Amino acid sequence: MQAKKSGQSEHSKLLLSEDSRRREGLIAFIFKAAAVLTILVTIGIIVSLLSETIGFFARPEVSLWKFLTGTRWQPLSSKPSPENFGILPLVGGTLLVAGVAALLAVPVGLGTAIFLSEYATEKLRKIIKPVLEILAGVPSVVYGFFAISFITPIIKTVFEGWLGLKVMYFNALSAGLVVGIMIIPMIASVSEDAMRAVPRSLREGAFALGATRFEVAIKVVTPAALSGIVAAFILAISRAIGETMAVSIAAGSTPNMTLNPLKSVQTLTAFIVQVSFGDAAAGSINSQSIYAVGMTLFVMTFVMNLISDLVLRKFREVYE
Amino acid sequence: MSEKVFASSAFNDNLDSRQRKARIWQTILLACTLLGILVLTMMLVDIIVDGAGWLSPTLFNNNHSRFPEKTGMNSAIYGSIYNVLLTALFCFPLGVAAAIYLEEYAPKSKLTNFINININNLAGVPSIVYGMLGLTVFGRxxxxxxxxxxxxxxxxxxxxxxxxxxxxxxxxxxxxxxxxxPFGRSLVAGAMTMSLLILPTVIISSREAIRAVPTSIREAAYGLGATRWQMIRTQVLPVSFPGILTGIILAMGRALGETAPLIIMGAFMYVPFLPRNIWDKFTTMPIQIYNWITLPQPEYNIHLAAAGIIVLLLVLLGMSALAIFLRNKLQVKW
Structure with a gap:
């Protein structure tokens, strides 16, 4: 090997030999192929979802218009008809859970980000950041267990025991709260990154004008980092929409057009899981329906991620 | 003009009240930050209280049974381990190769830009969608x-x-x-699905590790007459290897905890034997735990589920510890 190498360089002096040039080219090609493969994954996702979604809408029992506007989702009924394939209850359930999650996670996540970026000492950051990372790394099925074994009983006690409201065992509130906890780390860390990217000079200018630390954080740093923070919110809500296991466990599987978080709802993801356990045969209407629902989910999250990515890019352009 | 701005900006010249407000808000912000720690603690306590008493050799040695006290998760533990190892086997070469291309080769072009945006987007695709991709492309x-x-x-x-x-x-x-x-509802189909799911994470973390190698090292290698690949192979990869490895182990941790894609792909709820080859059917720990959570008896949906979660979390903790250990042990400081 060694001898061959030195012989080669002697032979070719400064120029590369034909062999090694070909090898360099081949290696570069392999690496490029791996990178281009990531585009194929996206294409694969779209083609997979489309392949069965098209079959689904080609059926006489389904109509695209009724699918997008219908308010009843009963695909497992014995007599399928377009009236039973309205996606809105699933979208509504998904948004209800994501809404509850956002109500918890947006203020708490933003508060955490402000504290970490503007107040916390280096020592405290070194404790809190890993805790947030652990919180983000806990599997979703564990959060589902936590929801059903810990949060749901508390909700029952508070709303049913103290306030006399009817609470279903599976409810959107419990699922939403637990999803909110799951996305707090994401909001906190992305927002904090945005806030730390705000130049020090802006803060010092405000301090010199006599602002308190809180005023600097709220009136100077937060507005300056706003697009980064907004990107974090969108990204986190998109994550909440795609969350599956915790929601399947805690929110139940009753498609419900409701704004009442104490009722059971079914999300887009929970429906897909429900059908997958039912062992629907390939090509059947049930099997195809999960692709239509998956397509809806993919489009929703894809658009949100794209917006968040664009907003974040704009933000980076301002400060870098 | 300046008076008007001053009046409309709601500037409060009472310093005492402003500072009081600042102190109150500081407490609120601290409370927000501590909420994460509080929830994590509550969650762990809840799980340990419910499940610690059910940790026994039976849980590791037996499979699911009608009798709670004889029930275990043997096939799920092995299924998870095989699945994660296969996933890493598929994902490692692909992810690292893509990362090398993007850091060392890629020109500033529209294609490169598109690949970057695409990877970011893939990282945000819900995991359940990867399950549908796996089912359609590999499974069927x-x-x-x-x-x-x-x-x-x-x-x-x-x-x-x-x-x-x-x-x-x-x-x-x-x-x-x-x-x-097709690959059907097999271990290999599950692992391929998972490897696509963690691919964006692996690429992003590998790129960070490669980027951390100083440019001077590359220039020195070029200066000695190395070709691009020789420079990457002898300088960049050895130095960035600990970082790449850490990223992969953390991504394997994510794959270990994922449930939804494998359920969609067709992993089984109940498998009474260990997979003998990559074409066998399989189940994993999170699926087994989900299965127990959905059963009506409290022995399953509280105690065994919590005990299973303890095992899962311990494995995850072990993997994170390994990642941190490797990073500290092998990391090159500049």
Missing amino acids: MFGLFAPESPLVNFFNLPVEAGNVGGLKFNLFGIPGLIIHL
Whole structure:
């Protein structure tokens, strides 16, 4: 090997030999192929979802218009008809859970980000950041267990025991709260990154004008980092929409057009899981329906991620 | 003009009240930050209280049974381990190669830009969608090899029915190298699905590790006459290896905890034996735990589920510890 190498360089002096040039080219090609493969994954996702979604809408029992506007989702009924394939209850359930999650996670996540970026000492950051990372790394099925074994009983006690409201065992509130906890780390860390990217000079200018630390954080740093923070919110809500296991466990599987978080709802993801356990045969209407629902989910999250990515890019352009 | 701005800005010249407000808000912000720690603690306490008493050799040695006290998760533990190892095997070369291209080769072009945006987007695709990708592409292969499909009829292919049915043949005529088309509800289909799911994470973390190698090292290698690949192989990869490895182990942790994609892909709720080869059916720890959570008896949906979660979290903790250990042990400081 060694001898061959030195012989080669002697032979070719400064120029590369034909062999090694070909090898360099081949290696570069392999690496490029791996990178281009990531585009194929996206294409694969779209083609997979489309392949069965098209079959689904080609059926006489389904109509695209009724699918997008219908308010009843009963695909497992014995007599399928377009009236039973309205996606809105699933979208509504998904948004209800994501809404509850956002109500918890947006203020708490933003508060955490402000504290970490503007107040916390280096020592405290070194404790809190890993805790947030652990919180983000806990599997979703564990959060589902936590929801059903810990949060749901508390909700029952508070709303049913103290306030006399009817609470279903599976409810959107419990699922939403637990999803909110799951996305707090994401909001906190992305927002904090945005806030730390705000130049020090802006803060010092405000301090010199006599602002308190809180005023600097709220009136100077937060507005300056706003697009980064907004990107974090969108990204986190998109994550909440795609969350599956915790929601399947805690929110139940009753498609419900409701704004009442104490009722059971079914999300887009929970429906897909429900059908997958039912062992629907390939090509059947049930099997195809999960692709239509998956397509809806993919489009929703894809658009949100794209917006968040664009907003974040704009933000980076301002400060870098 | 300036007076007007001053008046409308709601500037409060009472310093005491402003500072009081600042102190109150500082407490609120601290409370927000501590909420994460509080929830994590509550969650762990809840799980340990419910499950610690059910940790026993039975849990590790037995499989699911009708009798809670005889129930275990043996096949799920092994299924998870096999699945994660196979996932890493598929994902590692692909992810690292893509990262090397993007950091060392890629020109500033529209294609590069598109690949970057695409990877960011893939990282945000819900995991359940990857499950549907895996089911369609690996599990069913678009139905190309289903009985009576146009392809099968045209070539008169000998397809079989069954869990991993379809077309079965020996690759290159070697007896051990059996290939099934499609991959069906098998371990290998699950691992391929998972490897696509963690691919964006692996690429992003590998790129960070490669980027951390100083440019001077690269220039020195070029200066000594190395080609680009020689420079990467002898300088960049050895130095960035700990970082790449850490990223992969953390991504494997994510794959270990994922449930939804494997359920969609067709992993089984209950498998009473260990997978003997990559074409066997399998179940994993999170699926087993989900299964127990959905059963009506409290022995299952509280105690065994919590005990299973303890095992899962311990494995995850072990993997994170390994990642941190490797990073500290092997990391090159500049």
